[in-house]
Amino acid sequence: MKYDSLLSEYDFSKALLANREKDILLQRTTAGVHRDDLLFLLNDSAIKKYGSQGQKKSFLIALKLAQFEFIALQKNQTPLLLLDDIFDKLDEHRSEKLLSDAASNLRGQVFITCTSWKNELTIDKPLTHFVVENGLIHLSSANKINQVTGI
Numbered sequence: 131m132k133y134d135s136l137l138s139e140y141d142f143s144k145a146l147l148a149n150r151e152k153d154i155l156l157q158r159t160t161a162g163v164h165r166d167d168l169l170f171l172l173n174d175s176a177i178k179k180y181g182s183q184g185q186k187k188s189f190l191i192a193l194k195l196a197q198f199e200f201i202a203l204q205k206n207q208t209p210l211l212l213l214d215d216i217f218d219k220l221d222e223h224r225s226e227k228l229l230s231d232a233a234s235n236l237r238g239q240v241f242i243t244c245t246s247w248k249n250e251l252t253i254d255k256p257l258t259h260f261v262v263e264n265g266l267i268h269l270s271s272a273n274k275i276n277q278v279t280g281i
Contacts, residue, residue, distance in 0.1 A: 135166040183219040191216060191228060208238035217244045 136145055145161040146153075153159050170177045170189060177189050194213065201209050217225050229242075259270040 132169040132171060133166065134169045135163065136161055137163065137166075184221065184224070187216070187219040188224060195231070211238065211240040213240070213242045215244055216242060 140148075140161075142162070146159070149159075149161045153161075172181060172185065172189070175181075177186060181189065191213070194211075198209060198211050216228065220228065261268040261270050
């Protein structure tokens with residue numbers, strides 16, 4: 131991870147003066163710490179720019195899991211873990227690893243959404259699988275779908 135700031139290369143007052151006319155025209159400040167960024171690197175290359183879709187997705191999930199662990203340690207409580215559409219760019223191996231990790235006893239309650247469930251994914255933890263079809267929520271267990279409620 132690298133902190134990217136214009137101020138590491140330029141003096142702040144000089145940067146403000148250099149951008150003054152443009153800032154007046156745009157009616158906003160274009161130089162300063164609000165424009166700083168965190169660059170996440172993989173082998174010294176920016177993931178955002180050079181990473182594959184799967185690498186980007188895996189990295190974002192790793193950040194989410196790290197955030198989860200940090201909050202759990204700081205608050206001494208297990209927060210809910212919400213993962214939205216996580217299987218989109220992941221292969222089967224990464225998907226199974228993620229499911230297994232998310233379902234571990236240390237994770238507490240986990241909600242995962244996805245647009246298509248890969249029935250071939252297996253984990254050795256109990257899970258409840260809900261399917262939304264035609265405005266109805268179905269509970270899926272042992273490859274059998276039972277209607278739970280209408281929306």
